[in-house]
Amino acid sequence: MKLRFGAHPSNLTLTAITHHAPLQQSLRDAGHDPEFLWYPEGRLMQDLAASGKVNVIGTGTTRAVVAQAEGLQIAYIGASTQRRSWSAILVPEGSPIKTASDLAGKRIGLIEGSFQTYFLLAALDKVGLNYESVDHRNLKPGESQAALRAGDIDAWVAMDPYLTTAFSAGGLTKVAECDGVISNRSVFWVLQDVVDAGPEVVQTVFDALAATDAWIGADPARAGALFAKCIGNGLSADEWAKGIAKREWGIHLPDAELIQEQQTEADLLAKHALLSRRINVNDAVLPFALHARAATV
Incomplete structure (x- = not known):
């Protein structure tokens, strides 16, 4: 079968394996000739997956929930650790916005449809507000x-490495952080054709992603230089490296905790009509077990 990896700037693991050919070698050694499709925004994944252009995908938690609700047959194959300090809602110093309650009626910048939507919604829901508030x-x-x-917006749902760089520049303060609001992870999932190819194929994909993630964490300067070149977005290699060094790396097998977190998110999105239908995340559990293996870098 053909493995078609979809990669976008917000998923650094897939960005690295797409743009650094040596990280692809284990897939080729296993007899695969993988394709890598680079696209500018994670939310474009939906159409790419539905059309069969990608079948190995990494996103924030929200895109996976939405994909399942929209009828895609998906299965989780891995997840990052929880990133408790990776995102925060920022406002200018001196802003009258002090808590999530103060966000009502305010202009907020974020990447719509990403985990930032869930983060903002969860923060609002805790204080009795909704997304349209x-x-x-x-x-x-x-x-x-x-x-x-x-001054064109009142608050920003920021994530690293942009968060660290912006906060270090001064003039901004945090209203809320992910910690205590959501369990912020990257999740990795495949479509049904990959599942149907069997445990050996899925294990090979998981191992390649885990090794790539370890490669990033092992040398932030090296990875930062790669991301500054292939993503850019105004950040220098050093700025990328600082953000990478702050983050705990490692891709883990999907477990009951992850599935419950995804169900909690799906239920909240459905409650606020941000999901097309209610889903059972257990339907996205692999029908066979994978095994964690020591990643080499």
Whole structure:
């Protein structure tokens, strides 16, 4: 079968394996000739997967939930650790916005349809607000930061490495962090044709992704140089490296905790009509077991 990897700037593991050919070698050694499709935004994944252009996918938690709700047959094959300090809602210093309750009616920049939608929604839900309580605006990270500093928006749902760089530049303060609001992870999943190819194929994919993730964490400077070149977005190699060094790396097998987290997210999105239908995330569990293996870098 053909393995078709979809990669976008918000998933650094898939970005690395797409743009650094040596990381693909284990797939080729296993007899595969993988394809790698680079696309600019994670939310484009939906159409790419539905059309069969990609079948190995890595996203934030939200895109996987939406994909299942939209009828794609998916199966989780791995997940990152929880990233408790990877994202925060930022406002200018001196802003009257002090808590999530103060966000009502305010202009907020974020990447719509990503985990940032879930983060913002969960923060609002905790204080009795909903997604339509705010003026949410779909902006790329650099656009959000510029708009926030210019006064064109009131708050920004930021993520690293942009968060670290923006916060270090001064003038901004945090209203809320992911910690205590959501369990922020990257999740990796495949379509049914990959599952049907059997445990050996899926294990090979998992091993390649785990090794790539380990490669990034082992040398932030090396990975930062790669991302500055292939993603850019105004960040230098050093800025990328600092963000990478702050993050705990490692891809783990999907477990009951992950499935429950995904179900909690799906239920909240459905409650606020941000999901087309209610889903049972257990339907996206692999029908066979994978095994964790020591990743080499």
